[in-house]
Amino acid sequence: MNTRVDNEVSIGIAETGVYVPPGVETAADMAKQTGIPEEVIRQKFGLVQKHVADESMHASDMAIAAARPILERIDPLEIDVVIYYGSPHKDYPVWSCAPKIQHALGAKNAYAFEIMNVSSCFPIALKVAKDMLAADRSIRTILLAGGCKESQIIDYQNPRSRFMFNFADGGAAALVKRGETGNRxxxxxxxxxxxxxxxxxxxxxxxxxxxxxxxxxxxxxxxxxxxxxxxxxxxxxxxxxxxxxxxxxxxxxxxxxxxxxxxxxxxxxxxxxxxxxxxxxxxxxxxxxxxxxxxxxxxxxxxxxxxxxxxxxxxxxxxxxxxxxxxxxxxxxxxxxxxxxxxxx
Structure with missing residues (x-):
């Protein structure tokens, strides 16, 4: 536990939300599909289970579902920017889902865009949001929203991709604000x-x-x-x-x-x-x-x-x-x- 603080304007995470689809694939299910022993999946892959979306849910939908609980605590009109930071495997191959997220959440005053660096993107998105808030005083609130349906691009019959058999589906969102006092x-x-x-x-x-x-x-x-x-x-x-x-x-x-x-x-x-x-x-x-x-x-x-x-x-x-x-x-x-x-x- 640390107590160090400084005099910079605090920029932190004010709200978070997550979503997991109801479908579940257990270690036993994966063992049947891959031929890999269940114990190996549990102990080596580190999976008891993972969530898998059906054909009706896409990356954008799960990002929206993760962000909705946040809007129970903040007026969507207070959001200045919406940034999609999730999986590049989205609803369509040449398409931005950030505008869909902005529209679905009613964040009419926000502009929306995407950043993508596959699995490394959340720490990068936090820096981007912090730097934007620090540099532009007209921005007070940024919504980071991400979705993932990468279970769909796994081929369990391809042993070359074995280390990615842990890919799962879900959504996660974070509201980053200037003046947040709970964290920095x-x-x-x-x-x-x-x-x-x-x-x-x-x-x-x-x-x-x-x-x-x-x-x-x-x-x-x-x-x-x-x-x-x-x-x-x-x-x-x-x-x-x-x-x-x-x-x-x-x-x-x-x-x-x-x-x-x-x-x-x-x-x-x-x-x-x-x-x-x-x-x-x-x-x-x-x-x-x-x-x-x-x-x-x-x-x-x-x-x-x-x-x-x-x-x-x-x-x-x-x-x-x-x-x-x-x-x-x-x-x-x-x-x-x-x-x-x-x-x-």
Whole structure:
């Protein structure tokens, strides 16, 4: 627990909301579909279950559903900006869902746009929102809304994409405000290793390989890994060090040290990586949120973890949201908990 404060205008998370679709796929269900033993899915993949949306729910719908509880506590006309930060796998391939979210929520005074950096995007979105609020005094409230339906782009019959079998569906939203007194968004740290740019992608559907009968027949519209053994060899040596480097940079930019961290809110990974990350930062599992009941929801995970843990934070706690996205970018943003919990709870 920490007590350090400064004289900057406080910009923090005033409200959060999450949504999970009712459909559930258990570890046993995944075992039947993949041929992977249930115990491996539970212990290695770190999944008890995950939520899966049906054909009626899309990324935009889940982002909207996550944001709706926030509008029970704030007039939508008070929202100045709506930013979609969720999965790039949306309702349509060349389309912005931010205007749909703005319209559905009645945020008529807000302009809307999207930022996308696959799974690393929530810590980046927090920095973007903070910097916008700090730079433009006409903006007071920004809604970050994200949705994920990446369970739809998994091919359980493709062993090359096995490490992404934890993809799940959901929505998560955060309202960022100037003058928030319950918590304060602090510094961030990001790094990118672009040598991984071609390792993970959905091969078909873009300009490099337009959709065709052959791309559908050859199952090229699901996420794939070009060469899993090669990527693993290159990624294993840098992944945890880069996670830690992003966290260290965020903490240093906030005026703290790694030993000051009270909570870590990471993306959902396999259990061994989760434990390695905690060990590298000197944290216990009780100081982090592990989404083994939800799965990996692209960029949503740290926001989802914040929502789940917020009633456990104590004044002075230093919280770090951290994630990584294929390509590969590692991202972290720190938050100082200063008092009353989000949503007034």
């Amino acid at each position: 968004i602090l510094g961030s740290g990001f790094l990118t290793d672009g040598s991984f740019y071609d390792d993970v992608k959905v091969p078909a559907g873009g300009s490099a390989m337009p959709a065709s009968f052959d791309t559908v027949r050859n199952r090229l519209h699901a996420i794939d890994v070009r060469d899993p053994a090669d990527m693993k060899e290159r990624l294993d040596s840098v992944s945890i060090p880069n996670f830690i480097a992003a966290v260290e940079k965020a903490i240093a930019n906030s005026g703290y040290r790694v030993g000051d961290i009270d909570w870590l809110l990471p993306l959902h990974t396999k259990r061994s990586m989760f434990r390695q990350l905690l060990q590298g930062l000197g944290l216990s599992e009780q100081q982090a949120v592990y989404l083994d009941e939800y799965g990996h929801m692209s960029a949503l995970d740290p926001c989802f973890g914040f929502h789940l843990a917020k009633n456990r934070f104590q004044p002075g706690d230093l919280i770090v949201t951290v994630s990584a996205g294929t390509g590969y970018t590692w991202a972290a943003t720190a938050i100082l908990w200063e008092g009353a919990s989000v949503n007034g709870l």
